[in-house]
Amino acid sequence: MTINENLARLKKEIPGHIRIVAVSKTHHASEIMEVYDTGHRLFGENRAQELIDKQPFLPSDIQWHFIGHLQTNKVKYIAPYISMIQSIDSLKLLTEVNKQAQKYNRMIDCLLQFYIAQEESKFGFDRKEALALLNSQEYKGMKNIRIKGVMGMATFTENLNQVRGEFRLLREIFQYLKSNIFTGDDEFCELSMGMSGDYQIAVQEGSTIVRIGTAIFGERTVA
């Protein structure tokens, strides 16, 4: 199947209210343009340097979502155009995003990344750490960021019950924050979960944003 057949199949299968981030990491501008030319505008990258290198060569109406661990010293380069940073994993990072957004006189949408997997390598908050951030004076003073929801990655495993349990945990965290911190805030509405291997489960568990690379572009040849 071609890239566009893959995407068309996914768009048919995934309910229309769920947004699909086409994760284009490692893929060239020509492949991204193939998808762009079908009318798709939402793309995701997980390495800042790669996004910084690619973005100037691609149409400016692409909505870029950043989905990987972001170093604070890279924020300034993507702040002028990034549409959403899904991978906020520290107060320090959020502070820098707010500062750079202010510099460019914009509002940057963010998601808090939660650690839900049983894997060492994944980034993200636990509930207590997130509450400490959300209750801090620093956060309360931030005018140029908007926290729109949560993001998480399930364990890379064949055990689908485990994956489902992790997505349920993320949904429960989302609902907890919605009831206790973002009460009545309609902007807090996003639950970003699901990748090529587990998006079907994520959709069943209430995902509003899926992040799909391999199932659109094919296997990545580089890491």
Ligand SMILES: *Cc1c(COP(=O)(O)O)cnc(C)c1O
């Ligand atoms: C690479 C990546 C994806 C997409 O992974 P696929 O398995 O290729 O769909 C989703 N989310 C994050 C955070 C990623 O780094």
